[in-house]
Amino acid sequence: VSIDNKEGALQLNQYKLLDNIGQGSYGIVKLVYNEEDETHYAMKILSKKKLMKKAGVFGRMIPGKKGSANPLAKVYREIALLKKLDHPNVVKLVEVLDDPDEDNLYLVFELVHRGEILQVPTDKPLDEETARKNFRDIVMGVEYLHYQRIVHRDIKPSNLLVDSDGRIKIADLGVSTELRACGELLSGPTGTPAFAAPETTMPGVHYSGTLCDIWSMGVTLYCLVTGRIPWDGTGSIIGVQAAIRNEPLKFPEKPVISKDLRDLISRMLNKNPLERITLSEIKEHIWLTN
Numbered sequence: 156v157s158i159d160n161k162e163g164a165l166q167l168n169q170y171k172l173l174d175n176i177g178q179g180s181y182g183i184v185k186l187v188y189n190e191e192d193e194t195h196y197a198m199k200i201l202s203k204k205k206l207m208k209k210a211g212v213f214g215r216m217i218p219g220k221k222g223s224a225n226p227l228a229k230v231y232r233e234i235a236l237l238k239k240l241d242h243p244n245v246v247k248l249v250e251v252l253d254d255p256d257e258d259n260l261y262l263v264f265e266l267v268h269r270g271e272i273l274q275v276p277t278d279k280p281l282d283e284e285t286a287r288k289n290f291r292d293i294v295m296g297v298e299y300l301h302y303q304r305i306v307h308r309d310i311k312p313s314n315l316l317v318d319s320d321g322r323i324k325i326a327d328l329g330v331s332t333e334l335r336a337c338g339e340l341l342s343g344p345t346g347t348p349a350f351a352a353p354e355t356t357m358p359g360v361h362y363s364g365t366l367c368d369i370w371s372m373g374v375t376l377y378c379l380v381t382g383r384i385p386w387d388g389t390g391s392i393i394g395v396q397a398a399i400r401n402e403p404l405k406f407p408e409k410p411v412i413s414k415d416l417r418d419l420i421s422r423m424l425n426k427n428p429l430e431r432i433t434l435s436e437i438k439e440h441i442w443l444t445n
């Protein structure tokens with residue numbers, strides 16, 4: 156990876172780095188311009204040191220030594236898997252730039268032109284017709300990920316990107332933390348507290364990752380049509396988790412939410428994962444089919 160400073164803009168190989176377009180716990184996402192194919196992309200910049208800490212291994216990375224228990228091997232395997240994912244409602248990883256001697260890892264994704272679906276909180280939530288169109292895309296994308304044995308574990312509006320023809324692509328496929336293979340039971344809190352299922356907040360409780368994604372989709376759908384999160388427990392993480400576990404779901408007076416949509420959201424936000432609506436049941440729900 157050659158880094159140089161052509162006329163003040165940072166250049167990585169054939170990519171000219173432009174504005175910051177995304178920011179999160181994972182790092183940053185920059186708009187980049189590929190001079191070879193004259194196309195813009197989104198480049199997510201990850202720190203290997205941070206990844207290693209998250210992968211639970213400390214100390215120095217052994218650069219390129221064969222067969223070494225290279226702590227980033229897991230991350231590289233995950234990236235290789237993500238490169239194979241191909242679905243219209245999932246962001247497309249096109250290239251990974253990695254210089255063994257450098258701390259940064261650069262993931263190049265196809266640019267999803269209109270960016271995040273909605274900032275929360277907002278006083279301009281989506282109308283139900285738009286939310287229905289968008290949610291159909293989200294359901295298809297999540298169904299594909301679950302089929303590929305990937306549990307997202309951090310579904311929320313900021314990870315839902317809108318492309319130029321209004322279609323939704325799911326982002327943050329988990330490479331910034333350990334791979335999510337569903338089927339295996341998971342434990343421990345992950346993702347964003349306000350969007351995390353109650354069962355993930357109980358210490359030592361093992362839970363099914365796919366059912367947690369359904370919960371997060373429910374919180375996300377609630378956000379899309381109300382502009383707010385359902386439980387905000389005075390802002391502290393413990394407060395949010397307690398509210399999610401104990402407080403009943405309430406809908407605001409305004410905007411008015413249809414009976415069918417309230418029914419669907421309530422079934423996705425069932426605090427008991429075993430009673431929660433499943434993906435195939437969601438696909439048959441009257442709010443999505445009528």
Ligand SMILES: COc1ccc(C(=O)/C=C\Nc2cc(OC)c(C(=O)O)cc2Cl)cc1
Binds near residue numbers: 331
């Ligand atoms: C206003 O115009 C805009 C156009 C595009 C964006 C944008 O792309 C933002 C984030 N992007 C991403 C984030 C990811 O993780 C957190 C991943 C991933 O790791 O899967 C992939 C992508 Cl692309 C923003 C504004």
